[in-house]
Amino acid sequence: MSTTILVTDRVSRRFGGIQAVDDVSFALKQGEIVALIGPNGAGKTTLVNLMTGVHRPTEGHIRFQDQDVTGQRPFQAARRGIARTFQIVQPFPRMSVLENVAAGALFGGARPSVADAKAIAREQLEFMGLASMADRPASALTLAGRKRLELAKSMAMQPKLLMLDEVNAGLNASEIDGALRIIRQIADRGVTILVIEHLMKVVLSLAARVLVLHHGQLIAEGETREIVKDKRVIEAYLGAKFARRVAAEVAGG
Amino acid sequence: MMTRRWHYVLFVVWVLALATTPLWASNYIVRLAIMIAMYTTLTLSWNFIGGFTGYPSFSTAAFFGLGCYAGALSQRSGVPMVLAWGIATLFVGAFAAALGAIILRLRGHYFAIGSIGIVEVVRLVVSSWGSLTGGGDGLNLPLLSGGPNAVARIFLAVMIAIMVVTFVVTVIVDRNRFGYGLRCIQQNEDAADMVGVDTTRYKVIAYFLSALFCGTVGAAYASWIGYIDPNDSFSIIMTIKVPVMCLLGGPGTVLGPVVGTAAFTLLEEVFWANFLDYNRAILGAVIVVLIFFLPGGLLGLSYRDIAARIAKPHRRPKTAS
Numbered sequence: 001m002s003t004t005i006l007v008t009d010r011v012s013r014r015f016g017g018i019q020a021v022d023d024v025s026f027a028l029k030q031g032e033i034v035a036l037i038g039p040n041g042a043g044k045t046t047l048v049n050l051m052t053g054v055h056r057p058t059e060g061h062i063r064f065q066d067q068d069v070t071g072q073r074p075f076q077a078a079r080r081g082i083a084r085t086f087q088i089v090q091p092f093p094r095m096s097v098l099e100n101v102a103a104g105a106l107f108g109g110a111r112p113s114v115a116d117a118k119a120i121a122r123e124q125l126e127f128m129g130l131a132s133m134a135d136r137p138a139s140a141l142t143l144a145g146r147k148r149l150e151l152a153k154s155m156a157m158q159p160k161l162l163m164l165d166e167v168n169a170g171l172n173a174s175e176i177d178g179a180l181r182i183i184r185q186i187a188d189r190g191v192t193i194l195v196i197e198h199l200m201k202v203v204l205s206l207a208a209r210v211l212v213l214h215h216g217q218l219i220a221e222g223e224t225r226e227i228v229k230d231k232r233v234i235e236a237y238l239g240a241k242f243a244r245r246v247a248a249e250v251a252g253g
Numbered sequence: 254m255m256t257r258r259w260h261y262v263l264f265v266v267w268v269l270a271l272a273t274t275p276l277w278a279s280n281y282i283v284r285l286a287i288m289i290a291m292y293t294t295l296t297l298s299w300n301f302i303g304g305f306t307g308y309p310s311f312s313t314a315a316f317f318g319l320g321c322y323a324g325a326l327s328q329r330s331g332v333p334m335v336l337a338w339g340i341a342t343l344f345v346g347a348f349a350a351a352l353g354a355i356i357l358r359l360r361g362h363y364f365a366i367g368s369i370g371i372v373e374v375v376r377l378v379v380s381s382w383g384s385l386t387g388g389g390d391g392l393n394l395p396l397l398s399g400g401p402n403a404v405a406r407i408f409l410a411v412m413i414a415i416m417v418v419t420f421v422v423t424v425i426v427d428r429n430r431f432g433y434g435l436r437c438i439q440q441n442e443d444a445a446d447m448v449g450v451d452t453t454r455y456k457v458i459a460y461f462l463s464a465l466f467c468g469t470v471g472a473a474y475a476s477w478i479g480y481i482d483p484n485d486s487f488s489i490i491m492t493i494k495v496p497v498m499c500l501l502g503g504p505g506t507v508l509g510p511v512v513g514t515a516a517f518t519l520l521e522e523v524f525w526a527n528f529l530d531y532n533r534a535i536l537g538a539v540i541v542v543l544i545f546f547l548p549g550g551l552l553g554l555s556y557r558d559i560a561a562r563i564a565k566p567h568r569r570p571k572t573a574s
Contacts, residue, residue, distance in 0.1 A: 052447070078449030090444035092437055103437050106430055107449035114430060157448060 005030045005192050006051065006082075006161055011060035012216075013043075013050055020046040022216035023060070028161065033183070033193045035207035035224070037200075039237050043216040044196045045087060048163050052084050053077040064161070081109050083159035085150040087166045087196075091138035098134040101125060101152045108157025117156075124152045128182060144175040148182070155186060162186065163194045168202055180205060200242065204228075212237065260508040264420060267511060272413055275406050283405050287477070289518050290412035294470045295491070296498045296510035297419040302463040303496055304504035305432060306456060307439030308357070311369035312349075313495045316464040318372075318486035320345050320471020322379060325392045325481055327472075338472040345468025346461055353460035357453065360442070369492065376487035391482030394475055408477040412470065419466045420511070426462070427507050435459055439505065497540055503550030512551050 006028045013021040021043045028034055036044050049055045051062060053072040061070045064080060072080070083104075092100050101121035105112060112120065125131045128148045133141060141149060147167050154162055164183070168176050176199070183206060187193050197203050203210060203224065210227040212220040214236040220227055227233055234243045274286040295313055302310045323344040327337035356367045379386045386392065397404045426432040434455050437445035446452050475481045494517070502513020520539060524532040547553065 074443075074446040075449045075451045078447060084447065086444075086447075090441055090447070092440035092444060094440055095436065103433065103445075103450075104448045106433055107437075107445075109449075111430075114428070114433060153448065 003030050004028070005065060007063045008047075008051070009061045009063065011047075011050055011057045011062060013046055013055055014058050019216050021050060021057075024213070024216075024218045025060075026211055026218060026221060028192055028194065030160075030192055031187070031190050032209060033187050033195065033207050035203040035210045036194055036196045036213060037198070037203060037210060037237060038213035042213040044213055045165055046216075047213065048084055048165055048194075048196065051077075051163065052082055075107070078108055078157060081158070081160035082163070083108070083154035083157045083161070084163040085147070085154055085165055085167055087169065089143075089146040089150050091141075091146060091149055091153075093137070093139045095138060096135050097130060097138055097141065097149060098122065098125065100138050100149055101156045104153035104156035105158075108159070110158055121152075121156055124156045127155070127185075128152045129178070144171050144178075147171065147179070151179075151182065151186075159191060161192045161194070163196070165196045166198065167195075168197065168199055176202065200228075200238070200246075204246075257507070260506075261424070264508060264511060267515070268413060268417060272409070275402075275409065280402065280405065283409060285518070285522070287405065287409050287412050289514060290409070290416045291470045291474060292495070292498065292518065293511050293514045294412070294416045294419045294466050295495045296502070296514045297416070297423050298463045298466050299495045299499050300423065300463075300504060300506075300510045301426065301435075301459045302456075304499055304506070304509065305426065305435040305439060306459045307505075308456065308459075309361075309365040309368075309496065310460070310463060311365060311492045311496065312352075312371045312464070313467055314487050314489065314492035315372040315375045316345050316349060316467035317471040317474075317491060318379070318483070319348060319375060320468035321475040321481045321486040322386060322392070322471075323468065324472025325394050325475045326385070328394055328476065329392065334476055338469055338476070341472035342465060342469040345471070346465040349464030350457060350461045353457040354453075357456045357460060372487055372489065372492050376483050379487070380483040386483075389483065391480055391485075392475075394479050394481075396479045397476075404477070408473065411473050411477075415466055415469050415473065420507075422462065422466075423507050423510075431455065431458070436505065497544075499550075501540075501543055501547070501550055503552030506550070506552050509550050509552045516551060 004027045009025055011021060011024050012019070024047060036047065038044055046055065050057050053074045053076060056071055061068060063069065064082060069077065069080065092103060098118060098121050101124050102117040105117035105120040106114060122131070122134065125134050128151060130145065130148055130152060133145065138146070138149060151167060168179055171179065180202060183193065183195070195202070195206060207224055209222065210224050211218060212227060212233050219236060220230045220233050228238065228243060228246045234240060271286045271290055274283045295317065299310065299313055302308050320341045323341035324337045327340045328334055332340065352371065356364060359367050380389055382388070397407065434445065434450040437448065437450055438452055438455060442452055471486070498513040498517045499510045500513065501517055502511065503509025521536060524535050528535055
């Protein structure tokens, strides 16, 4: 279980004068759930974009399953088994929900026939609880539904590594509980998951390990319970009040 | 699917109607049938890039004109006619593939402007390169023997054959992974990239397909007419008309380009016959109205809704039908 699946080696990305990601190195192990946290503008999404080939790192290397994938294009990342959901959902608006998910199956890793892709998509929709919406256009879904659609589409690609960019933003409490259950089930299938989150409730309940990004730099990395006590993390992101509450919870429970 | 099967049946009926025109109609109608078959090929071709992929290409006339000249020059240097058409097809296909790799980096309006520029550039090159192309004087081709009626029948068969081939390619694209990928690009190119569609390659292939058969019909047209010149071959009207026909019928569908070409030609004939002075202006106004009120084309209408509204006249219809 503890083989390394993805490594970033001193990765940096500059946009003009802005250092969005600065000298970040970390490794993800197969099958673990890791959270990536940090304030707005810390470079979390840029880091995901570097790993999925949307941007090319200005410096450093990225290795996926012992293969250098630094300069890959997004479709190559998808075929290798790196899937991601977008913070702002990206459906194919005039396709049905089923066709959206089938697109993931069709062009992802396994490359089945169109009919097989639709069968895989149906399975995924069943799993996500979207089966009743299969033939509606994607634009007819609620926000929570669209986020699930994103997840279903990514899962249909049968990824080895799944990056979830704020899949819970904008959802209500019960919708979040539903999403958490699904994410855990995905992890149980052996998929490595990197969650980008602002909701510490989600981070605490899902992730065993946390990466903290601030001004593009990785300022802390470690087990979730340790990280929430880390002075730099509290100062940069969590705030003293939150840290006291978590400390009380840990002491009390 | 049921509707798809109906579309195929309608197409077969249409092909038979066009093919039998020499038996029941005047020479004028036969000539019209040849032009319809030719334009249907152009519209079906445009549909690959403009309909399925959603890239508004205006380079149809460049492909058609290059096809005319490649075919004519081959024939004049002694290549047999049908082989010359093949050469023109390959030449135009290669041209589009090479060009596509460059201009498909542009998106949206920029691509549209780039593609329209190509028509002008190619036209200028052809008219200036007098030593090869005859420049503004144009080129003469050997006419087929047998009299105009027999020749018209031959070219009717040729144009219909090319149209059928283009239609079959459209059906194949529509039903497999490639067409699916093009639709993904049309709806959300970034998301398509993210699910694993090699967007650049797909777009270049779509552009290549949008050119290929334009080259064939261009060369066949040159052989039929027997004389080509730069203004006739690279006409800006053609480059506008073809997308309009496709939009009128229903872009991204299999039958839409066929329906659109037929409907547009019909309108053109009606206005040409009845309003000799203002026909272009009226046609323009009709196009604007159709595009505004029929964004999905004639095939995008829900005829069931319209039938329901006609059945219940107290509810006023929103769509002009």
